[in-house]
Amino acid sequence: MKEILIFTASDEKFGAVKTLGERDGIRVTRLQRAQFDVPLSELLGLPLTLPRPEKAKAAPVLYAPPELMVLHGFGSGELDDFLAEYRARGIAPVRLKAVTTLFNLGWTPYDLAEHLREEADRFKKTGG
Numbered sequence: 001m002k003e004i005l006i007f008t009a010s011d012e013k014f015g016a017v018k019t020l021g022e023r024d025g026i027r028v029t030r031l032q033r034a035q036f037d038v039p040l041s042e043l044l045g046l047p048l049t050l051p052r053p054e055k056a057k058a059a060p061v062l063y064a065p066p067e068l069m070v071l072h073g074f075g076s077g078e079l080d081d082f083l084a085e086y087r088a089r090g091i092a093p094v095r096l097k098a099v100t101t102l103f104n105l106g107w108t109p110y111d112l113a114e115h116l117r118e119e120a121d122r123f124k125k126t127g128g
Helices: 011-024 035-039 074-087 107-125
Strands: 003-007 028-029 068-072 097-100
Touching: 003 011, 011 028, 011 074, 035 107, 068 074, 097 107
Parallel strands: 003 028, 068 097
Antiparallel strands: 003 068
16 A cells, blocks of 8 residues: 655645545555654554664654655656656645665654755765
């Protein structure tokens, strides 16, 4: 089953993503701050226990999660179609996005968000 986990402070954005997802039979779940320490596999209801990154740690007590979208179960064409329709509807972009893989399903949303931030910072520094 295709599913989207999204953390956003915007009720409007969440509603727009949920409406778009439901049109295509995609389950859209709004992440809560308390779920940032729960593995993605558990949040998605998958019967898997996978390792977290070596440098993983719990989210700090006063952690303010960034906007984050995690897409699960999409084929490449389905993902392209979803993102094209997302843009066509004029839904504001989510800066941190990821597709689930066997490598990251054991990660928490906190692990994933921090990894994506580090990746974006490296990309900025190299001018890539």
